[in-house]
Amino acid sequence: xxxxxQSPKYLFRKEGQNVTLxxxxxxxxxxxxxxxxxxxxxxxxxxxxxxxxxxxxxxxAEGYSVSREKKESFPLTVTSAQxxxxxxxxxxxxxGAQLYEQYFGPGTRLTVT
Amino acid sequence: QKEVEQNSGPLSVPEGxxxxxxxxxxxxxxxxxxxxxxxxxxSPELIMSIYSNGDKEDGRFTAQLNKASQYVSLLxxxxxxxxxxTYLCAVKGTGGFKTIFGAGTRLFVKA
Numbered sequence: 531x532x533x534x535x536q537s538p539k540y541l542f543r544k545e546g547q548n549v550t551l552x553x554x555x556x557x558x559x560x561x562x563x564x565x566x567x568x569x570x571x572x573x574x575x576x577x578x579x580x581x582x583x584x585x586x587x588x589x590x591a592e593g594y595s596v597s598r599e600k601k602e603s604f605p606l607t608v609t610s611a612q613x614x615x616x617x618x619x620x621x622x623x624x625x626g627a628q629l630y631e632q633y634f635g636p637g638t639r640l641t642v643t
Numbered sequence: 644q645k646e647v648e649q650n651s652g653p654l655s656v657p658e659g660x661x662x663x664x665x666x667x668x669x670x671x672x673x674x675x676x677x678x679x680x681x682x683x684x685x686s687p688e689l690i691m692s693i694y695s696n697g698d699k700e701d702g703r704f705t706a707q708l709n710k711a712s713q714y715v716s717l718l719x720x721x722x723x724x725x726x727x728x729t730y731l732c733a734v735k736g737t738g739g740f741k742t743i744f745g746a747g748t749r750l751f752v753k754a
Contacts, residue, residue: 572731575741631692632677637685
């Protein structure tokens with residue numbers, strides 16, 4: 531089955547700890563994205579990557595970091611510098627520059643206490 | 644700041660009725676428009692894409708685009724309780740890969 535996987539589904543961390551969220555896709559998509567969703571709000575773009583070894587900051591990149599060493603993988607690290615990290619994190623991918631249709635993984639719900 | 648606006652709802656319709664969801668956007672040069680359905684606690688699922696003015700139909704769903712008015716809508720015919728979800732409008736603006744998402748409209752279909 532082709533798709534996007536995110537792990538873990540739920541993640542709990544103590545304040546001050548860095549945490550890495552996994553995102554893998556086997557759709558052979560060039561572009562990958564990380565969004566954050568807070569209750570009752572739309573999706574906000576954290577980072578996106580159009581190609582391996584290249585990525586750009588989105589609207590709320592502060593306190594986050596990413597890497598894109600392989601086409602299939604786009605992990606997100608939530609650092610201790612992120613002021614309000616508790617949220618629903620969504621990874622998405624799209625097929626290059628033609629359609630921009632984004633397909634989402636199941637998400638990771640991060641709770642930091 | 645480029646924006647996508649949706650009425651947050653909730654929009655409540657009886658089973659079998661037509662649900663009409665609306666969205667406006669600020670970037671006049673936008674070319675690609677999407678509707679996603681998001682069930683509570685789940686990730687968004689792409690249900691419709693539209694790129695040119697007019698209507699696009701897919702089963703019970705019809706997307707309508709009017710670029711002159713910067714307006715895109717989604718009609719759901721013969722609404723079912725399983726259609727109860729939040730519907731996100733998304734717009735890809737000019738330049739780059741960024742897509743802007745609206746905050747969504749909550750739809751309730753009453754049996």
